Amino acid sequence: MxxxxxxxxxxxxxxxxxxxxxxxxxxxxxxxxxxxxxxxxxxxxxxxxxxxxxxxxxxxxxxxxxxxxxxxxxxxxxxxxxxxxxxxxxxxxxxxxxxxxxxxxxxxxxxxxxxxxxxxxxxxxxxxxxxxxxxxxxxxxxxxxxxxxxxxxxxxxxxxxxxxxxxxxxxxxxxxxxxxxxxxxxxxxxxxxxxxxxxxxxxxxxxxxxxxxxxxxxxxxxxxxxxxxxxxxxxxxxxxxxxxxxxxxxxxxxxxxxxxxxxxxxxxxxxxxDGEGATALFEVRAEGCESVQQAKTLAKSIVCSNLTKTAIAGHDANWGRILCAMGYSGAQFDPEKVDLFFESKAGRIQIIENGTAVDYSEAEATKILSEPEVAAIADVKMGDQTAVAWGCDLTHGYIEINADYRS
Structure with a gap:
């Protein structure tokens, strides 16, 4: 190839x-x-x-x-x-x-x-x-x-x-x-x-x-x-x-x-x-799932969360929004087993272990989330299935483009 x-x-x-x-x-x-x-x-x-x-x-x-x-x-x-x-x-x-x-x-x-x-x-x-x-x-x-x-x-x-x-x-x-x-x-x-x-x-x-x-x-x-x-x-x-x-x-x-x-x-x-107004590609990987469908459901729920997307725009490791998006996705998992990481060319950092925050560096997390391509990896520790979804951050630019799109 x-x-x-x-x-x-x-x-x-x-x-x-x-x-x-x-x-x-x-x-x-x-x-x-x-x-x-x-x-x-x-x-x-x-x-x-x-x-x-x-x-x-x-x-x-x-x-x-x-x-x-x-x-x-x-x-x-x-x-x-x-x-x-x-x-x-x-x-x-x-x-x-x-x-x-x-x-x-x-x-x-x-x-x-x-x-x-x-x-x-x-x-x-x-x-x-x-x-x-x-x-x-x-x-x-x-x-x-x-x-x-x-x-x-x-x-x-x-x-x-x-x-x-x-x-x-x-x-x-x-x-x-x-x-x-x-x-x-x-x-x-x-x-x-x-x-x-x-x-x-x-x-x-x-x-x-x-x-x-x-x-x-x-x-x-x-x-x-x-x-x-x-x-x-x-x-x-x-x-x-x-x-x-x-x-x-x-x-x-x-x-x-x-x-x-x-x-x-x-x-x-x-x-x-290239989403309207976007400054970053946002990749979400749901890992350790029982089925591909469970993984897809979790990944898509995170990547579609407006609160998560605005956090990515602000380079803010607001992990609670990600866990929340997983919780309302409809997929069943144990929140007390979830591990969460952020990753980019600037490095990789663990934010959550077994459902609670670890002692991580906010400065390091911000550095990682400031890259033009960032990823969130959520591991639910239930199996070996994985799915990937892609989106972007949500900025003021999205509103500016769409408020007058017809003109």
């Missing part, structure tokens, strides 16, 4: 483009296209929010229908959520425009949108943007990065990664891009993630690998506890690596899953660390 430069254009046969369509933002790109020169097997996971945006409904239809996909059109600024039949119709118009511009079937076009809920997409600007994207797409790494930038809303940086691995003597590449900063509490920001691979892999294996890995990556992050109407993860495989087909029972399936996890975990952590 090797990390290489690039994102969605790193794998063979993929092209990307970006443009400033003027959908909501001015003086910046706000549309992106990812295109494969040949049709792809497609897999997807989507928001569990009952209120689903029109693009989510469209993509679910495409993925479930079994048609091969060849293009993804993404816009930022307007979410096309809560827009009724008109909004869904605009998805069909978008797919039709892409099909005409690229010479492909509209059933092979996937769509992603992120931004303000309740506003209709300016379809004329969108279709005009598609024509520009179709002309300007290419397979350079620079175009892949530009596409990752175009799908940002309140993000402060683009998010992309690519890796390679060997499958049957062939080099297979997996690359991805994502966006997300606010309304991040996936349960499958808005968080959008688009992953491309040149692997030859069955649709069943592709969907299974994605569905399982999402549970340990994107579904383990939270910025603000809000599950978006638009959360989408799309995985495309075009087969141009010409490896022996990967199926669920094949020897290369585990290698594929490992590569997919590396990309997804990296993108998920980048989303969590």
């Amino acid at each position: 090797e990390i290489i430069k690039g994102g969605v254009t790193a794998a063979k046969g993929y092209e990307a483009a970006s443009t400033a369509a003027g959908i909501k933002y001015q003086d910046r790109t706000d549309m992106a296209m990812v295109y494969s020169r040949v049709p792809c097997v497609a897999a997807g996971t989507f928001t569990t929010n009952v209120v689903k945006a029109a693009p989510v409904k469209w993509d679910q239809q495409v993925v479930a229908g079994g048609a091969k996909a060849q293009a993804v059109i993404v816009n930022s600024g307007i979410a096309n959520a809560c827009t009724g039949a008109e909004g869904f119709g605009y998805c069909e118009d978008t797919a039709q425009a892409a099909a005409e511009a690229l010479g492909i079937s509209k059933d092979g076009v996937l769509i992603g949108s992120t931004g303000v809920i309740g506003r209709q997409i300016p379809i004329d600007k969108l279709t005009a943007g598609i024509r520009v994207l179709a002309k300007e797409k290419n397979d350079t790494l620079e175009n892949g990065t530009a596409a990752a930038k175009a799908i940002m809303t309140t993000d402060t940086c683009e998010k992309e990664l690519a890796v390679t691995f060997d499958a049957g003597g062939k080099t297979v590449t997996l690359g991805g891009m994502a966006k997300g900063s606010g309304m991040i509490h996936p349960n499958m920001c808005t968080m959008l993630s688009f992953i491309t691979t040149d692997a030859v892999i069955s649709k069943e294996a592709l969907q299974k690998a994605l569905s399982e890995d999402v549970q340990d990556t994107y579904n383990m992050i939270s910025v603000d506890g809000d599950t978006s109407t638009n959360d989408t993860v799309i995985l495309l495989a075009n087969g141009l690596a010409e490896n022996p087909e990967i199926t669920e029972g094949s020897g290369d399936y585990e290698s594929f899953k490992e590569a997919l996890h590396m990309v997804n975990e990296y993108l998920a952590k980048k989303i969590a660390g």
Whole structure:
């Protein structure tokens, strides 16, 4: 397994483009296209929010229908959520425009949108943007990065990664891009993630690998506890690596899953660390648990605690807030057996032993919690299962960004 430069254009046969369509933002790109020169097997996971945006409904239809996909059109600024039949119709118009511009079937076009809920997409600007994207797409790494930038809303940086691995003597590449900063509490920001691979892999294996890995990556992050109407993860495989087909029972399936996890975990952590107004990535590890589910429940409860997140922002080892968050999580444990540690590049310090505070240095704890990446490790001493969740600190910046988001 090797990390290489690039994102969605790193794998063979993929092209990307970006443009400033003027959908909501001015003086910046706000549309992106990812295109494969040949049709792809497609897999997807989507928001569990009952209120689903029109693009989510469209993509679910495409993925479930079994048609091969060849293009993804993404816009930022307007979410096309809560827009009724008109909004869904605009998805069909978008797919039709892409099909005409690229010479492909509209059933092979996937769509992603992120931004303000309740506003209709300016379809004329969108279709005009598609024509520009179709002309300007290419397979350079620079175009892949530009596409990752175009799908940002309140993000402060683009998010992309690519890796390679060997499958049957062939080099297979997996690359991805994502966006997300606010309304991040996936349960499958808005968080959008688009992953491309040149692997030859069955649709069943592709969907299974994605569905399982999402549970340990994107579904383990939270910025603000809000599950978006638009959360989408799309995985495309075009087969141009010409490896022996990967199926669920094949020897290369585990290698594929490992590569997919590396990309997804990296993108998920980048989303969590880029939370609106955040100054630190906050990692929580729940250890010594009876089951993975117990560990996940405890880790997510801690990482979602606003009081804990504000303590992290203040570099304050306020361990009582963490123990409190564990207690209301719904997971059963003995609080008198809990050990708690804080950790960062500046060191590691134990704060609690068997449920009570130890004689630790507040100055040392503050030093450890002042790093841009910090971790809390809670050991409940009940078993050998572990889970990790990621979030960020909560600062005044979050309020400032969201108080006037629509403007």
